[in-house]
Amino acid sequence: MAQTLPILYSAMGCSFCEQAIAFLQSQAVVFEVRDVGEREEFLQEAETLGHRWLPILKYGETVLVGPDVTELKKFLLQHPHISS
Secondary structure (H helix, E strand, O other), X not given: OOOOXXXXXXXXXXXXXXXXXXXXXXXXXXXXXXXOOOOHHHHHHHHHOOOOOOOEEEEOXXXXXXXXXXXXXXXXXXXXXXXX
16 A cells, blocks of 8 residues: 655654654645654654654655755655645
């Protein structure tokens, strides 16, 4: 089954995660937040991607680790259908 929503792996208190969430929301992107501190399976999923740095944005085969606003803008240009 194809992934329909981007997934942002984050953690409470992670300022980089908060910035990524705020930016994606400001661009009207519908996405799922998976807080690795809330559920062990979310932590395991994030670790399966091979990274321990947060946030991690996953959409299909695309995985961005610790994306800043510039990287998120580039991602949205490559995937214009996920934002309004």
